Amino acid sequence: MAFIQLVPPVYYNIVQYGADPTGATDSTLAIAAAISAASGLRNGTVYCPPGLYIVSSDLAVPSNVSILGSGRATIFQAANSSQPNIFNLSSSSHITISDLQINGNKSGVTVLGTQYTHENGIYMRGSDDITISRCYIHDCMVSGIMADGGSTNIMVSNCRMVNNYDNQIYIRAQDTSPYTPCDYITVTGCICSGGSFSGIQILGSSYFSITGNTCYSNGPTSAQGDGIGSEGASYGTIAGNTCYNNGIQGINIRFTSETGGSQSSSHIVVSGNTCYNHTSTNGDAGGISIGDTDDIQVTGNLCYGNGFGININGGNGNGVQHCHLVGNSVRGNSNTGLRISPGTGSVDFLLENNYLADNAGDNLYATVPVIIIGGASLRAAASKEGIHLSTGAGGSFLRNVVVADNGDNGVLIDSTCGAVNIRECHFDNFTTSSQKRAVQEQSGGGPTLMFDCRILNQANNLYTFNNSGSRYYDPQTKGTVTVTGSYTLLAQDEVVLCNQSAAMTLTIPSGILANGRILTVKDISGNAFAHPIMLSPASGNIDGLSSRTLSINYGVIRLISDGTNWYVLDLTPTPPIALYSDQGIATTSSQGAGATNTVYFVLLPPLQAQVVASAMRVRFSSGGAGNYDLGIYDSTGANGKPGNLLGHCASTATSLASSSATLSPALLANVTLPPGVYWLAFWISDTTDTWNKQSISGNMAPVMSGTITAGPLPANASSVTGLGNASVMPIIEALLNNEWS
Numbered sequence: 033m034a035f036i037q038l039v040p041p042v043y044y045n046i047v048q049y050g051a052d053p054t055g056a057t058d059s060t061l062a063i064a065a066a067i068s069a070a071s072g073l074r075n076g077t078v079y080c081p082p083g084l085y086i087v088s089s090d091l092a093v094p095s096n097v098s099i100l101g102s103g104r105a106t107i108f109q110a111a112n113s114s115q116p117n118i119f120n121l122s123s124s125s126h127i128t129i130s131d132l133q134i135n136g137n138k139s140g141v142t143v144l145g146t147q148y149t150h151e152n153g154i155y156m157r158g159s160d161d162i163t164i165s166r167c168y169i170h171d172c173m174v175s176g177i178m179a180d181g182g183s184t185n186i187m188v189s190n191c192r193m194v195n196n197y198d199n200q201i202y203i204r205a206q207d208t209s210p211y212t213p214c215d216y217i218t219v220t221g222c223i224c225s226g227g228s229f230s231g232i233q234i235l236g237s238s239y240f241s242i243t244g245n246t247c248y249s250n251g252p253t254s255a256q257g258d259g260i261g262s263e264g265a266s267y268g269t270i271a272g273n274t275c276y277n278n279g280i281q282g283i284n285i286r287f288t289s290e291t292g293g294s295q296s297s298s299h300i301v302v303s304g305n306t307c308y309n310h311t312s313t314n315g316d317a318g319g320i321s322i323g324d325t326d327d328i329q330v331t332g333n334l335c336y337g338n339g340f341g342i343n344i345n346g347g348n349g350n351g352v353q354h355c356h357l358v359g360n361s362v363r364g365n366s367n368t369g370l371r372i373s374p375g376t377g378s379v380d381f382l383l384e385n386n387y388l389a390d391n392a393g394d395n396l397y398a399t400v401p402v403i404i405i406g407g408a409s410l411r412a413a414a415s416k417e418g419i420h421l422s423t424g425a426g427g428s429f430l431r432n433v434v435v436a437d438n439g440d441n442g443v444l445i446d447s448t449c450g451a452v453n454i455r456e457c458h459f460d461n462f463t464t465s466s467q468k469r470a471v472q473e474q475s476g477g478g479p480t481l482m483f484d485c486r487i488l489n490q491a492n493n494l495y496t497f498n499n500s501g502s503r504y505y506d507p508q509t510k511g512t513v514t515v516t517g518s519y520t521l522l523a524q525d526e527v528v529l530c531n532q533s534a535a536m537t538l539t540i541p542s543g544i545l546a547n548g549r550i551l552t553v554k555d556i557s558g559n560a561f562a563h564p565i566m567l568s569p570a571s572g573n574i575d576g577l578s579s580r581t582l583s584i585n586y587g588v589i590r591l592i593s594d595g596t597n598w599y600v601l602d603l604t605p606t607p608p609i610a611l612y613s614d615q616g617i618a619t620t621s622s623q624g625a626g627a628t629n630t631v632y633f634v635l636l637p638p639l640q641a642q643v644v645a646s647a648m649r650v651r652f653s654s655g656g657a658g659n660y661d662l663g664i665y666d667s668t669g670a671n672g673k674p675g676n677l678l679g680h681c682a683s684t685a686t687s688l689a690s691s692s693a694t695l696s697p698a699l700l701a702n703v704t705l706p707p708g709v710y711w712l713a714f715w716i717s718d719t720t721d722t723w724n725k726q727s728i729s730g731n732m733a734p735v736m737s738g739t740i741t742a743g744p745l746p747a748n749a750s751s752v753t754g755l756g757n758a759s760v761m762p763i764i765e766a767l768l769n770n771e772w773s
Contacts, residue, residue: 043079043100044070053083058111060087070097080106080132087111090120090155093127101132104168108132110151112140117155117178125160129167136172138197143173148180148207153196157206158182163189170194176224179237181206183214188222195226199261200250204290205236211291213237220244228253231278233261236291240268252279255314258321259307264288264295271303275310280317282307282338287324287348296350298326306334313339313367316347322355323347323374331358341365341391344372344381351377358384368393369412372402373422383407394420395438401427407434414439414466426450436460438467442490447476450499454482461489471495478502481524514556527552530582535563540598542571547595554588561585561637572597583637603640625719629741631752632762633665633674633711635734645703647767648681649696650714658721660714661744662697664766667709673736674711674749679703682744696767711736714762715743735761 047053049069050062063078063085070076071094078097082105091108093099099119108118118134121127134153144150149157151173156162157180169176169191176196179186186203193200201224205213217240224231224247231247234240242260251257257279260270264287275282283305285297307319316323319335324347335341341362344352352374362369369391372381378400385406388395394417395409402425409418418438421428426449435442435457442459445452452473459470470487473480478499485504487494495504503511503524511526513519520539521528528538530553538553555565564583567574574580574591580600582589587604626632648662663680667673681697738752749755 042070042075043077045079045081046085047081047083051080051083051085053081053085055084055086055107055109057086058088059085060089060091060116063087063091067091067093067097067099071095080108082106084109087116087118088114090117092120092122093124093129095124096126097124098128098130099132100128100130103131103166104133106132107135109135110137110141110172112137113142115142115144115150115173117150117152119154121154121156121159121162123158124156125162127159127161128163128165129154130163130165131167133168133170134172134176135170136176136196138171138173138195141173148174148178148198148202148204150174152176152178154178155180156183156186158212159184159186161185163187164191165189166191168192168194169200170196172196174198175202176200177202179203179214179217181214182212184216186214186217188217188219190221191223193222193224193227193231197228199230199233200224200227201232202230203234203237203240205264205288207290209292211236213291215239217241218243223247224259225249227251227257229256230261230284231259231275233258233263234265234268235263235288236265236295238266238268240265242268242270242273244272246274247282248274248276248278250278252312256280258282258284260284262286262297262300264291264297266298266300268300269303270300270305272305274306275319276307277309280310280312280314281321282310282319282335284316284321285323285325285328286316286321287350289348294324294348294350296324296326297328300325300328302328302330302333304332308335308337310338311366316343316345318343318371319362319365321345322352324350324352325355326353328352328354329356329358330360331356332360334361336362336364338365339367340371341369341388342371343368344374346373346375349375349377351375351379352381353378354380356382356384357386359386361387362395363387363389363391365391365393367391368397369395370397372396372398372400374400388418392416394418396420397422398428399424401425401429403428404430404433406432409433409435409442410437411464412438412440417441417444418467419443420446421449421452422446423448426452429453429455430457431455433457434460435470436462436467437464440468441472442467442470443472445471445473445477445480447474449474449477450479452478452480454480455484457485459485459487459490461491465489465491468492469495471497473497473499473502479524481505521551526550527554529554529556530560530565531557532559532563532565533557535566537566537568540567540569542569545569545572545593545595547593549593550590550601551593551598552588552590553582555582555584555586558585560587564638567591569598574598575600580640581638582640584640587640589640625722626716626762627737627739628718629739629743630716630737631740631745631749632714632758632760633736633749633755634714634761634764635667636710636712638709639705639707642704642706645679645699645705645766647696647698648712648764649767650762650764652695652721658719659717659743660721662715662764663699663713663745664703664705665711665713665749667711669749672709673755674713674752677713677745677747677749678705678710680713680745684744711749712764712766713745713749714764715740715745717743
């Protein structure tokens, strides 16, 4: 069995090496001597008792040394007119500094130009395995802690940083070529306040975790100042921090130009932070600001009382790509709640279950396409929008969002903003009557498609579309278009209302063939008999036919597609065959006698479905000794004229006796009529009887007449002598399916 010998730490007391704890004299050389002594041993610890120790030049800390103070009572202070880093850890490893105070004395040291290598509390470059904990570092002319390139495995915990001039904790790539980054950084449990720029800043470095810190009242200087920032950094987590009252942003994720080019931040999670009272409205200000980034997830943060709540902005022009915002609460901000205006080259914005409420500007404003799933947008201020899709946001998609009580519209779609798709959203005024409408599409915007949305209690109207291609669909309201002539259907058309004044064709393009697609066509002209509607698919057929015709006044036909062909689901049943005004016939009728032994034929509207005729009907005005017959012919004669007799009512030559009544004789046998074109026929033996008739006008069905020597009706209309156009028509009808109408 092998044994590991544990080596206890050896303490080197700086006072024993001549350090002056009264601060009356410079202690730099004495402290350096203690550090040098400790460096010769593994696990050597330099102990710093309570006292004030003046330092005039860098205290270089070699590898395997720990610096241990007695809490805030141990103070290292930069000497007047000097320019030191209190501790310099460059090119060293396995170092711990803890439990002490550093006073950078920025009011007394020599002020240098912009630089990073001097006048820091703790400075490192090219170091590894550095732990800094429970230190109070303040008033440094540059940073409290500066990692200036090439350092790895840095842990900063439970430190208090106050009034340092530059970023108070600054982990950055080397400030000169080759711009070597720092990697593997953890900053946790620190409090940073009063800095001139930022509380915690990671620049051009990778693999960092910033958790559980509090940063407030940092900046602004030169329009900079955030609680926590990432400049061109990558692979990081910023979680569980509290940032408030900083000069520009609570948390800022952006680019850097300090690594030899314009470098975006990437692959960063910003989660569970609280950011409030960042009231600047600079272009990149906000509780959380994101500009020039790739692959950023912002989840579960609370942003309130800021200028902008979350501000995704144009930054330096690199664009923002692949940004995912989930479950954030953004409310009570003095400008826009969630602003997405990232500039050119920006793609992929997914917003899920965010709570946007009570913001003085729009709750959400976007100039790029956004995907919004779930969440709520509530109570934007007067004249402000719940969701404002501005120019550039065309192609946005909304689903399952609650939009209510906003000061103007639920969703405003600006001009030139097209192809917005809104599905299964709920629009309401729960506690106010301020939201004017669910959606306002400005002139020049659209087309907008809304599906299955619930719209309640809007102050003005439900929605306003200004694009003819925009549609609203829900289970009760279908995509409806009204046409007055021949028309090619669009993909969004579900119901076509035809108000035609002439025969028309509805072309069904192959592009809308889809399995389960339902199409409804309705005649609203009341004139389909005279001006039929032909449905013509560009590909496939309808019940095996190349087209179908709707010619029933106020009729309707409903089709379903299997992806290849169309099939009739419902069709207005052909009513009892009656020639009235609803068949396109003039309503004015008169009484008069027919000519002796004359047969009158009246063309029926085309039957769309198979029916069974069981009886006929004619209206007599006065009776006599005459006889009559009623029947139905097909249209197999020349040019569609009457052909074969399919069924009639009289069985003998003496036929049926007339009387002064409406007579309804039964057909000798029920007649089955498949879809097609048919003629009703009426024969009267003499002029003794008068019957209700109508004069022919331009919109009547075709009427023909001719004579026979005796009744009943002949087996074929070719037996009718002088068959030609007639000037009057009898009012006759056939009983279908045993039910009069």
